[in-house]
Each structure stands twice: as structure tokens, then as C-alpha cells.
Amino acid sequence: MKLAVGIFGYGTIGREVLAAIADGSIPDSTLGGVYDRHPERVDEALRSVEHLDETARCDDPLDLAATCDVVLECASHSAVERYAVPLLETGTDLLVLSVGALADADLHDDVCRAAAASGARFEVPSGALAGVDAIKGAAVHGQLDEVVFTTIKPPNGLSGAPHIEDHDIDLAAIEEKQLVFEGSAREAAPAFPANINVAMALSLAGLGADDTVVKIFADPDETDNVHIIEAHGGAGSMEFAFHTKPHPDNPKTSYIAALSAIASLQRRTAPLVVGT
Numbered sequence: 001m002k003l004a005v006g007i008f009g010y011g012t013i014g015r016e017v018l019a020a021i022a023d024g025s026i027p028d029s030t031l032g033g034v035y036d037r038h039p040e041r042v043d044e045a046l047r048s049v050e051h052l053d054e055t056a057r058c059d060d061p062l063d064l065a066a067t068c069d070v071v072l073e074c075a076s077h078s079a080v081e082r083y084a085v086p087l088l089e090t091g092t093d094l095l096v097l098s099v100g101a102l103a104d105a106d107l108h109d110d111v112c113r114a115a116a117a118s119g120a121r122f123e124v125p126s127g128a129l130a131g132v133d134a135i136k137g138a139a140v141h142g143q144l145d146e147v148v149f150t151t152i153k154p155p156n157g158l159s160g161a162p163h164i165e166d167h168d169i170d171l172a173a174i175e176e177k178q179l180v181f182e183g184s185a186r187e188a189a190p191a192f193p194a195n196i197n198v199a200m201a202l203s204l205a206g207l208g209a210d211d212t213v214v215k216i217f218a219d220p221d222e223t224d225n226v227h228i229i230e231a232h233g234g235a236g237s238m239e240f241a242f243h244t245k246p247h248p249d250n251p252k253t254s255y256i257a258a259l260s261a262i263a264s265l266q267r268r269t270a271p272l273v274v275g276t
Contacts, residue, residue: 004033004070006064007033014036026265062090065087085110145232150216174219181214225243
């Protein structure tokens with residue numbers, strides 16, 4: 001039996017995942033369904049790939065549960081807020097990229113309860129975040145005391161973020177590296193919903209949303225997305241620094257985030273799985 005994959009949100013990442021299913025990059029998989037609030041995008045995509053079923057477009061996100069073994073959410077925080085629990089209640093596995101939505105503690109608890117009750121699996125891919133396995137290990141038996149996550153992005157990679165607009169930060173006027181936010185992961189998630197989901201993923205792996213410190217810089221001299229993790233505790237001190245390329249079609253999305261989603265689906269049919 002092939003793994004039937006559903007795609008919830010046909011944007012930058014959704015396109016990459018559909019292409020990976022179509023070209024066989026996700027072995028033993030098939031397209032179970034696609035939902036996007038702009039159905040014409042999906043229709044055009046399905047017509048353009050010869051061996052994809054044009055009837056795979058769904059008119060409602062919950063319709064994905066009828067035809068899919070696992071649904072990949074790559075839409076928005078609001079999509080997770082509205083549909084994560086109902087999808088999980090059907091017993092359908094859910095991979096969520098807009099993990100910043102779980103800054104809402106009530107939603108976090110509701111999602112966990114729904115998954116436990118139905119037997120479904122709620123998974124957060126590591127996305128653009130290296131070092132998650134080490135942080136998860138260090139958190140065992142309370143062996144993690146401090147986690148600081150710093151991200152440095154080109155200014156246009158932060159455009160449209162609520163925090164930027166609410167504080168009237170003129171990104172075009174920034175001439176040198178500038179701190180634009182410092183706070184907890186819980187505070188960062190709604191402030192930068194399209195930019196900093198990795199911080200929430202890190203917090204879930206480690207100290208939690210309230211105790212994970214997030215610093216965000218805009219740097220006009222930077223072309224990559226730079227992430228730095230500093231962690232200290234009884235298991236030792238760790239520092240990870242990595243530079244990832246923005247997706248060529250969307251500077252707000254790291255290309256590695258799309259690739260990580262594909263890798264998460266690949267592991268579901270792989271005979272050998274590496275990493276926790």
C-alpha cells in the first residue's frame with residue numbers, strides 16, 4: 001500500500017512537496033488530496049502533471065481525512081487553529097509546519113488530547129532547524145537550563161510581520177544589523193507568524209515556549225537566513241550556527257524548510273530511519 005499524502009496549503013512548500021510526490025522523491029507515496037483557499041492554483045498544478053489525478057483537489061480541508069493517511073499542513077497559523085483538532089479526531093496523522101500556532105497553550109493541549117484519543121500522530125518536522133535531536137536529548141531528566149535562539153534575516157524576509165508593522169519599523173531604512181525583537185518563543189510566534197516557526201519547534205523540543213529566549217535581527221548585508229542556538233545545562237554546552245538560503249520564490253520561507261517536509265514524509269516509508 002502506498003502512503004497517501006494530503007497537502008493542506010498550496011504555496012511555496014506545497015508546490016515542492018507535490019513535485020516530490022510526482023517525481024518519486026517520496027518513495028511508495030501517492031497524492032491523496034490537495035486543499036488551498038485558492039482552488040484555481042491547485043487545478044492548474046494538477047493539470048500540469050500528467051500522471052496526477054485532477055480530482056485530488058478538495059473543497060474542504062476536512063475532506064483530506066477521507067483519502068489521506070497523513071496530511072502536511074503548510075498553510076498558516078489560522079489553518080492549524082481551525083482544523084488541526086478536527087483532522088486529528090478523524091485519526092489522520094498531521095504534520096504541521098505552522099507550529100507557531102501552538103504558542104496558544106490551550107490549542108497545544110487540545111491537539112495533544114485529540115491525537116491521544118484517536119491514535120493519530122501529530123508531528124512537527126524540524127524544518128530549518130538543526131540541532132533538534134541534541135536539544136531533545138539534553139532536555140531528558142531536566143538536563144537543560146538555558147536555550148537562546150537567535151535568527152538573522154535580510155530585512156525583506158521580515159516584511160509584513162505583525163511586530164514590524166505594529167512598531168512601525170521601516171525595514172527599507174535599516175542600514176546595518178539591527179535587533180528588531182527580543183522575547184520568549186511564545187511572544188515571538190504571533191509577532192512573526194511567517195518567519196519564526198522554528199523557534200516554537202525548538203521550544204517544544206527543549207524548555208518550552210515561555211523559557212526559550214528568541215532574538216531576531218534584520219541585517220541588510222545578509223543574504224541567507226542565519227540561525228544560532230545556544231544551550232547550556234547538565235548535559236553540557238552546545239552552540240549551533242547554520243546559514244540557510246531563502247526559497248527563490250518566497251524570501252520568507254527557508255528552502256530547507258520545504259526539503260525538511262519532504263524528508264519527514266520520506267521517513268514514513270523508509271526501511272531505515274536516522275534521528276529521534
